[in-house]
Every structure is written in C-alpha cells, then in structure tokens.
Amino acid sequence: MRVGAFRYSLRSLLREWRSGELQVLALAVVIAVAAVTSVGFFTDRVQRAMLLQATELLGADLAVVSADEISETLSTGATERGLSIARFVTFPSVVLFGDAAQLAELKAVDGGYPLRGRLRVSEQPFGPELEPEGGPGPGEVWAETRLFQQMGFQVGDRLQVGDTELRVSRVLTYEPDRGGDLFQLAPRVMFNLADVPATGLVTPASRVRHQLLVAGDEAAVNDYRAWAVDRLAANERIEGVRDARPELRQAIERAEQFLGLAALVAVLLAGGAIAVAARHYSERQSDTSAVMRCLGASRDFVVRVFLLRLLWIALLSSLAGALAGYGAQTVLTALLGQWFTGGLPAASAWPVFSGLAVGLVTVLGFALPSMLRIGRVPPLRVLRRELGAPPPAMWLVLGLAMVTLGVLLLWQAGDARLAVRVLGGAVVTGVLLWGVAWAMIWLLKPLRTRGGVALRFGLANLSRRGSLSAVQLSAFGLGIMALLLLALVRVDLLSAWEQNLPEDAPNHFMINVQPEEVEPLRALFESRGLDAPAYYPMVRGRLANINDRPVNPEDYESARAERLAAREFNLSFGDAPQPDNRIIAGRWWQPGDDLAQWSVEEGLAQTLGIAMGDRLVFRVAGESVEGRVTSLRTVQWDSFNVNFFVVAPPELLAEMPATYITSFRLDGQGEGLLAAAVRQFPSITVLDVRALMEQVRSIMDRATLAVEYVFLFTLLAGVTVLFAAIQATRSVRQRETALLRTLGASRRQVLAGLLSEFLVMGALAGLLAAAGATLIGYVLAAQIFDLPFAVNPWLWIAGIGGGAAGVGFAGWLGARGVLKQPPLFTLRKAA
Structure with missing residues (x-):
C-alpha cells in the first residue's frame, strides 16, 4: 500500500499541477527558500573566507595584545617553549610630505613579522606584486597605494614621520593580519620597529597598540596560552584565531542577523500564502477524497497520498528556490563583498540543504493541518455535496504555525532571547494589524450602498468576506510597512540626524596633545586669525x-x-x-x-x-x-x-x-595650519571626522541596501498572499460573476467591480502601513536616537498610492481568469 501511495501521489500530482492552489503554494515555497538561501550562500562564503584566512587574521597562531609595552616575561616564556615570536606596534599619526599632511595608520614591525602568511609589495603603485622575506629595513617605509595618490610622492621620496624622515622604498599591497578594509579608515604606513624612538611618537600617554606574535607547534602554543593566561597584566589579553578581528566579526554577525531576520519576514508571509492555498486546495479535493473512499481506499491511504503530494511540491519548489537564491546572492556579494580584501571563495552546498529544510518545515508547519483534514471527508459526500471535512482546530493551526516560526527564528538568529523577542513582537504586530484591518472593513459597511455600481460591488465583496479581507489587509500592511520603513523612514531619520547638528559642528579632532603644547597650539590658531x-x-x-x-x-x-x-x-x-x-x-x-x-x-x-x-x-x-x-x-x-x-x-x-x-x-583655509601644527608638535594626532563619517556612512548605506534587497522577497511574498487569497475565493467569484452576467451585467462592469475591490484593499493596506511606519519611526526617533521627528507626507502618498496600484495590478492579473469562463458552464457546475 505504501508503494501504491507513493506512485499514485506522483502520478496524480502531475494531473493536479494545473490547480491554481498548487501553483501558488509552490511559488510561495520558492520565494521563502530563495530569500533564506540567498542570505545563506552569502554568509557561508563569508564564514569560509574567515576560516581559510584564520591564522592570517593574526599573522600568527597567537597574539598578546596590550595598550602598554608587553613584558619580557611573556616573550621569554614563548622562546623557552620553542615558539617563534615577533613584535609590532600600531598607532594613528599624521605623516608629512612637503606641505601635504595626511592621517595614517602607522605600523612598526620587527624582522620576524609576519609569522603566518606573507607580506606582498610592489616596486611602483599598481605594479606587479612581490613577496619579500620580511618587513621594511631601518630607515625605510612602505606605504599603501592610496597614500601615494593622496599626497603625490613617489618611491624614493622621503616622508616625515614624527621627528624623523624615512625613505619610501616600496608600495605595501597586502598584510596577512589586516583581514579586511572594514573600519580601517586611514592608509597604512609600515616601517621598522627600530625607528620608533627616533619618531618621538610613542610616549606613555600615546594611543599605541602593542602586539607580541607567537607561532609554532599546536601543542606548544596551547601550553603557552595556558601558562600565559595567569601572567597577563591588567592591560594585556590573548587573542587566538577565533578572537581575531572582533570588530569585523561582530559587524558581519550583526549584518548576518539583520539579513536573516529580513529573509524570515518573507518566510512568514510566504507561510501565510501556503496556509491559505493549502486550505482552499483541501476544500477542492474533498470530492476526490470521497470518491477514493468509495472505491475502497482507507483514510490512511488518502492522507498519505495528499501528504506525499505536499512533500513533492515542497522538495521540488525548495530546489527551485535554492537555485534562485544562489543567483540572488551574487547581488549581495556585489554590495558587501568589498569588505573583504582577498575576495570571497565559492559557496559550499550546505545552504542548499538548509534551504530544503526551511522549505519542508514551512510547508509542513503551515499546510499540515489542512492536509490532515482531507482524510476526514465522509464517502457520502459523493451524494450529498454539503458534507465535507470539519475545519481544523484553531489551536492546531495557530500552534503549529507558531512553533514553526519559533524554530525558524531560533535557527536564523542563533539567540534564544532575540528569537523570543522577535516572535513576541511579530505576534503583537500581527494581532494589532489584524484588529485594525478588521475595524477598517467594518467601517466600510455603511458605504456599500453609495457610489457607482463597481464601487458598491467591490465594497460588498470586502464586507462579505470580512475575516479573509482582514487577513489580506494585515499581511499586505505588514509587507508595505517594512518597505516604507526601509525606503522612507530611514531617510527621514538620517536627515533629522544631520539637521540636528549645528552648521558649525566640529569636523576635526586633535588628540595626544601634551600639557606643555596646549598654549603654543592656541597661539598658532590665533596667529592665523582663527x-x-x-x-x-x-x-x-x-x-x-x-x-x-x-x-x-x-x-x-x-x-x-x-x-x-x-x-x-x-x-x-x-x-x-x-x-x-x-x-x-x-x-x-x-x-x-x-x-x-x-x-x-x-x-x-x-x-x-x-x-x-x-x-x-x-x-x-x-x-x-x-x-x-x-x-x-x-x-x-x-x-x-x-x-x-x-x-x-x-x-x-x-x-x-x-x-x-x-x-x-576647519574648512579650506585650515590645511596649512594642520601641517604647521604637526611639524611643530609631531606627537599630536589630527583626525578628519569628515572622512570618517563618509566611510562609516558608506558601510551603513551598503548594509542597509542589502537588507532592502532581501526585503524585495517580502514584497513578492506579499503579492503571493494576495494570489492565494484570490485563488481561495476563485469559485465564489466565478459563481458571483456568472450570476451578475446572467442578470445583465457586462464583462466590463464585473471587471470594474473586481478592480475596485482590489484598489480599495490596496489603499487600505497602504493606509495601515503608513500609519504603522509613522508610529514606529516616531518611536525610533524619540526613544532610540533622541532625534526630532516630523511626519513625512510622502510616506502616506507612497503607502496609499503604491498599495492601491500594486495590489490592484496583482489582483487584476489574478482575476482575469474568472471572466474567461462562460456563465452557463459555471452555473451548471454549481448545480
């Protein structure tokens, strides 16, 4: 019997594929899986890149990091265990070439650097790369290409670094322990550790990061780490390959969480479409189930057949969604891949399996209750059409959907508390949206007798199917609200943040100023009329x-x-x-x-x-x-x-x-002042906040654009919900249309009535979304960012107008088939 159910489910699936409900269900699965796998492929490539370059992220197997000079005890303990060691220090400072001054990240290395990976340099900017045996020699400096471009010097020229001058001997193109360009806002300048005293830049009060690199046999490294932990000073800490680049790791993890949660919004809406399509499909298959029971099929056989159909759809649609997700992740890589200097390796096959799991879990979680009820259709339905399967218990439908969503949230977020908060917020938001949507439908009832025929017909349809209309409104309101928040409210908050700053806000910082340098610096400003x-x-x-x-x-x-x-x-x-x-x-x-x-x-x-x-x-x-x-x-x-x-x-x-x-x-008139200040006081560091903000904003904009890109799946899932609802009411609309056509209504009048229904639904969903986006924008501005908030009229125009146009167009596409069927055929079938 099991083999028969398997074969019969496959053969019957091919016959049933033309059913609109199965097509909508499959489309919803494709969208959900594509949203998740597009993010999954991208994050998998990121994790593989970090794994492949794990030791290079440190330039060693282990590093001791401190703001103060590292004790000799730690280096002696490493050499006694047969480990290789190297030292370097990093700090920001301004370098000079003629009258040009530029903030740079200085890195002074000894002869042993790096212990893992290889440096890469070139003899001229954009020239062929070489791999030297070690770092710069005494009296030499290597600089990145962008510093050559910014300051206009050439190989062989001399840069002033603090109190000394160093000869530019090579172009620095790659450091193994740099890991990525994220948050590294100034160009690198590398020189020899022996030249640090001559610069006069490192003092007890300077912002310097000291590192002791350790590499060798794994057992010896582990032994050294256990020994060194108890001997670290207050300012010292140990970093292994898992601790390297915490700012990069944390930023990537945060971006992955945002992208993953954005994908889950699409999964949530797709789940709603699956539930609606599965419910209508199970109702349409009541006759098939009754005939199968009359021909001797058991209830278990019938349930297995329909569950196997569901699994076939879930599997095939998930594979199609994984393929679409692989194509979609190329856009994410184009948006965010520049964070990684070495590029990203090819993705593994693991996201395909996770996408399949998401597809199967989503289908079973949202469609299983409707499929189980098919086996409860009595055989007597063959003679009495009014008999059908009892509706599934509400607790089963909602409970299984909540468990499914909770599992997906926990899997994607990786944080139980975050998953619970997001799930609770989703439930509260969904209930509020549904309640407001139901109230809006109820308020439309008095208008059913006003306006033209088409408008009255559309409003009557919304009112008669109040529960379904409320679900449609809340689903579309959620999707449109997410897009409005990303597209418009984000811009409003950034604009408010910019306007919150006075026009004369500082755009430079000066740090590492010694007490005896304060008065001379004040005099320098005043001597230039500032x-x-x-x-x-x-x-x-x-x-x-x-x-x-x-x-x-x-x-x-x-x-x-x-x-x-x-x-x-x-x-x-x-x-x-x-x-x-x-x-x-x-x-x-x-x-x-x-x-x-x-x-x-x-x-x-x-x-x-x-x-x-x-x-x-x-x-x-x-x-x-x-x-x-x-x-x-x-x-x-x-x-x-x-x-x-x-x-x-x-x-x-x-x-x-x-x-x-x-x-x-300082504006344009201050460039000479900064160069003069650095020449007179080499230990000070000047930070140009304009460049900093441009870099950070560029990073934020790209991450936000990536989230908006993933939210396009939300829009597609929202449209799929509408198609599912249209399919769920298709038979009802066919009978209504046949009756209206029989009573003398023209095809044009019926189409106008259907369009009015969809336009009103879209406008109401946009109104609901605009109100929700405005409220959330106010809370974000007032409670989170402490910014002034002004209502943006374009938010309401885009919400109401865009909602009406989008939902109206999607509804028109889905309702055209209703008008193609002759009224006589529909009435005979209903009889």
Missing part, C-alpha cells in the same frame, strides 16, 4: 571595582557591557560640566565639597549597573583612584564635541599623567 578651541584633559584608567566588587568582564551578559568592562576609559576633570551635558541625577561638585567624586554618563551607568552613591575605583598609571558617584549626565554624543563617560573634580586627577584633546572646525 578662534582657539577648548582643550580638555584626558586620563586613561581602567574600572577596577564597584562597591568593593571587582569588575570582571565575564560577569556581564551584554556584549557591550563586557567590552566596556574590559577597556580603558578616557577620564577627564573639570570645574563645570561641558555645555552639551545635562545633569539628570545628583548635582555637580561645588567649592568646599569632598574631592573624591565622579560624574558618570547615564548610558554607561545603566550598562554596567552603576547607581548614585556607588563607590568606583579606577586604576590609573598603577595607582588606585577612588570616589563616589554624585551625579549622572546625559551626553549628546553626535554633537562632535569632546565628551567623556566619567569626569572628576580637578584635584582628584590633577597629579595623574594626562594628555589633552580638542575638537574644532
């Missing part, structure tokens, strides 16, 4: 204790809290709060107060669990500095003014080693 900026002291310290409780990064669940607990803070001191800071709890210190006080930024306090009155201990230059939290502040971080997380009275930190920082605005 206002001297305000300089703020900056002391580096690590948070050691909160109320006698040691601060351990591993104790925090939040990734941000863990990073903050592990980092060194830039502390400051002053007699008054900065102009854009606002005290929200406690008060600022006054003359005569206890000097052991801290003022903490509100967000930092919430993240690390710091409250008013808590006693904080910071480790500064090997000493403990203690004080109580006497005020909490809000800080306008996007003002581009200098701001700090923690501020103290001057007397508390005045004896600690400090550098100064300032921000200021």
Whole structure:
C-alpha cells in the first residue's frame, strides 16, 4: 500500500499541477527558500573566507595584545617553549610630505613579522606584486597605494614621520593580519620597529597598540596560552584565531542577523500564502477524497497520498528556490563583498540543504493541518455535496504555525532571547494589524450602498468576506510597512540626524596633545586669525571595582557591557560640566565639597549597573583612584564635541599623567595650519571626522541596501498572499460573476467591480502601513536616537498610492481568469 501511495501521489500530482492552489503554494515555497538561501550562500562564503584566512587574521597562531609595552616575561616564556615570536606596534599619526599632511595608520614591525602568511609589495603603485622575506629595513617605509595618490610622492621620496624622515622604498599591497578594509579608515604606513624612538611618537600617554606574535607547534602554543593566561597584566589579553578581528566579526554577525531576520519576514508571509492555498486546495479535493473512499481506499491511504503530494511540491519548489537564491546572492556579494580584501571563495552546498529544510518545515508547519483534514471527508459526500471535512482546530493551526516560526527564528538568529523577542513582537504586530484591518472593513459597511455600481460591488465583496479581507489587509500592511520603513523612514531619520547638528559642528579632532603644547597650539590658531578651541584633559584608567566588587568582564551578559568592562576609559576633570551635558541625577561638585567624586554618563551607568552613591575605583598609571558617584549626565554624543563617560573634580586627577584633546572646525583655509601644527608638535594626532563619517556612512548605506534587497522577497511574498487569497475565493467569484452576467451585467462592469475591490484593499493596506511606519519611526526617533521627528507626507502618498496600484495590478492579473469562463458552464457546475 505504501508503494501504491507513493506512485499514485506522483502520478496524480502531475494531473493536479494545473490547480491554481498548487501553483501558488509552490511559488510561495520558492520565494521563502530563495530569500533564506540567498542570505545563506552569502554568509557561508563569508564564514569560509574567515576560516581559510584564520591564522592570517593574526599573522600568527597567537597574539598578546596590550595598550602598554608587553613584558619580557611573556616573550621569554614563548622562546623557552620553542615558539617563534615577533613584535609590532600600531598607532594613528599624521605623516608629512612637503606641505601635504595626511592621517595614517602607522605600523612598526620587527624582522620576524609576519609569522603566518606573507607580506606582498610592489616596486611602483599598481605594479606587479612581490613577496619579500620580511618587513621594511631601518630607515625605510612602505606605504599603501592610496597614500601615494593622496599626497603625490613617489618611491624614493622621503616622508616625515614624527621627528624623523624615512625613505619610501616600496608600495605595501597586502598584510596577512589586516583581514579586511572594514573600519580601517586611514592608509597604512609600515616601517621598522627600530625607528620608533627616533619618531618621538610613542610616549606613555600615546594611543599605541602593542602586539607580541607567537607561532609554532599546536601543542606548544596551547601550553603557552595556558601558562600565559595567569601572567597577563591588567592591560594585556590573548587573542587566538577565533578572537581575531572582533570588530569585523561582530559587524558581519550583526549584518548576518539583520539579513536573516529580513529573509524570515518573507518566510512568514510566504507561510501565510501556503496556509491559505493549502486550505482552499483541501476544500477542492474533498470530492476526490470521497470518491477514493468509495472505491475502497482507507483514510490512511488518502492522507498519505495528499501528504506525499505536499512533500513533492515542497522538495521540488525548495530546489527551485535554492537555485534562485544562489543567483540572488551574487547581488549581495556585489554590495558587501568589498569588505573583504582577498575576495570571497565559492559557496559550499550546505545552504542548499538548509534551504530544503526551511522549505519542508514551512510547508509542513503551515499546510499540515489542512492536509490532515482531507482524510476526514465522509464517502457520502459523493451524494450529498454539503458534507465535507470539519475545519481544523484553531489551536492546531495557530500552534503549529507558531512553533514553526519559533524554530525558524531560533535557527536564523542563533539567540534564544532575540528569537523570543522577535516572535513576541511579530505576534503583537500581527494581532494589532489584524484588529485594525478588521475595524477598517467594518467601517466600510455603511458605504456599500453609495457610489457607482463597481464601487458598491467591490465594497460588498470586502464586507462579505470580512475575516479573509482582514487577513489580506494585515499581511499586505505588514509587507508595505517594512518597505516604507526601509525606503522612507530611514531617510527621514538620517536627515533629522544631520539637521540636528549645528552648521558649525566640529569636523576635526586633535588628540595626544601634551600639557606643555596646549598654549603654543592656541597661539598658532590665533596667529592665523582663527578662534582657539577648548582643550580638555584626558586620563586613561581602567574600572577596577564597584562597591568593593571587582569588575570582571565575564560577569556581564551584554556584549557591550563586557567590552566596556574590559577597556580603558578616557577620564577627564573639570570645574563645570561641558555645555552639551545635562545633569539628570545628583548635582555637580561645588567649592568646599569632598574631592573624591565622579560624574558618570547615564548610558554607561545603566550598562554596567552603576547607581548614585556607588563607590568606583579606577586604576590609573598603577595607582588606585577612588570616589563616589554624585551625579549622572546625559551626553549628546553626535554633537562632535569632546565628551567623556566619567569626569572628576580637578584635584582628584590633577597629579595623574594626562594628555589633552580638542575638537574644532576647519574648512579650506585650515590645511596649512594642520601641517604647521604637526611639524611643530609631531606627537599630536589630527583626525578628519569628515572622512570618517563618509566611510562609516558608506558601510551603513551598503548594509542597509542589502537588507532592502532581501526585503524585495517580502514584497513578492506579499503579492503571493494576495494570489492565494484570490485563488481561495476563485469559485465564489466565478459563481458571483456568472450570476451578475446572467442578470445583465457586462464583462466590463464585473471587471470594474473586481478592480475596485482590489484598489480599495490596496489603499487600505497602504493606509495601515503608513500609519504603522509613522508610529514606529516616531518611536525610533524619540526613544532610540533622541532625534526630532516630523511626519513625512510622502510616506502616506507612497503607502496609499503604491498599495492601491500594486495590489490592484496583482489582483487584476489574478482575476482575469474568472471572466474567461462562460456563465452557463459555471452555473451548471454549481448545480
């Protein structure tokens, strides 16, 4: 019997393929699988690229990283175990060539660098690549091609790096431990570690990253890591290949989550189309089931046949969706592939299997209840057409759909809490959308007797099928709302953010200013007719204790809290709060107060669990500095003014080693000033915020464009929901159309009535979407980004007009077949 069910399901599937419900169901599966696999293929290529270059992401098997010079004990322990070692330091600074000044990422390496991978250089910009045995020799410097272009020098010229000049000997084209271009905003300049003292750029207060590289036998490396963990200083940490490039890994993981969740929105809508199509298909197959039962087929045989049909459709459609997803991922690679300097390897076959799993799970989760009811059709239906299978239990339909969606969310997000939150938000949003949609349908009832014949016919159709119309409205409202949020509200928020900045906002930062350099720098600004900026002291310290409780990064669940607990803070001191800071709890210190006080930024306090009155201990230059939290502040971080997380009275930190920082605005007239400042004070670093923001915004725009691209599947899935609903009401529409044609209505009048129904439905869905997008945009602006929000009229125009046009056109395409069938044939069939 099982073999017979298998063969019969395959043969009957070929006969039933012309059924509109099966075509809609298959299309929904193709869209869902294509959305998921397009993201899956891309993320698989990313993960394979990072795996293939794992050791090269460090240039070694292990690295000890510190903001201070690494102790000799750690390097001695490595050599005693037969491991190879190398050292390098990195820091930002301005390099000079003639009157040209350019911020660069300086990297000073010793003769052993790199331990894994190979450097690549060329003799001239864009020339053939070579693989040298080691890094630059003493007195030499290698620079990236873009620095040649920006500053106009050639191989053989001399660059001023701090207090010394170094000869440009080669063009640097590849570093094995750089890993990708993401967040590396300044061009690289590499020179020999022996030349660092001559530059005068590395001082105890400088922002320098020291690295000790270790490589060798795996067992020896593991032994060294276990030995070194207990001997690390407070500022030192160990990174393995799994820890390399955390900023790249975290950014990619976040992008993967967003893309995956965007794909799941398409899966959710496709699941709705599958449920509607399967429900209507099961109703249409009631006659077939009754005949099969009359001819001796058992209930189990009937159920197996229809379940096997469902599985055939799921499998074949999933394969087609995986093929479409592979083609779609090429666009994602074009958008985001530039994040990886070495390119991306070919994808594996694993996303195909995950796509098949998504297709099968989605079909079974949303269509299984309707298929199971086919076996419950009584054989007597052959004689009595009114007899049919009882509808599936609501708890089974909703429960299975929720479990399916929860499993897909957990699989895609990889985070149980995130999956629960997204699932809860989806349920609440769906209920609200359905409730509002039902209310809108109910409010249309009084209008059924007004307007022309076509409009009355369309409104009557919406009102008669209230539940189905509410489901259609909520599904389309969700899809259109997502597109509106991505296409328009995002632009509004970015515009509000830009307008929130004053026209004279600072566009440069100057850091690593020594105390004795503050007054000469002020004089330099004034000598050129410019206002001297305000300089703020900056002391580096690590948070050691909160109320006698040691601060351990591993104790925090939040990734941000863990990073903050592990980092060194830039502390400051002053007699008054900065102009854009606002005290929200406690008060600022006054003359005569206890000097052991801290003022903490509100967000930092919430993240690390710091409250008013808590006693904080910071480790500064090997000493403990203690004080109580006497005020909490809000800080306008996007003002581009200098701001700090923690501020103290001057007397508390005045004896600690400090550098100064300032921000200021310079336009075209300031280029010569920056070069003069760097020549006079080589240790200072000038950051051009304009270039920084352009790079970061470019990254954000490409990631957002990729999410919008994936959301196109959401639009396709929403259209599929409409087609499924059209197919579900096809027989009803055929009978209504036949009756109207018999009573004298022309084909043109009937088509106008159907179009009016779809146009009204699309306009209502767009209205619902525009309202939801406006509300969410307001919440994002007011509660998340603290930005002003203004209602965008184009949001409503695009929502209502676009919804009416899109849904109307899709409905017209699906309803044309209703008008082709002769009325007499329809009435005879109904009889």
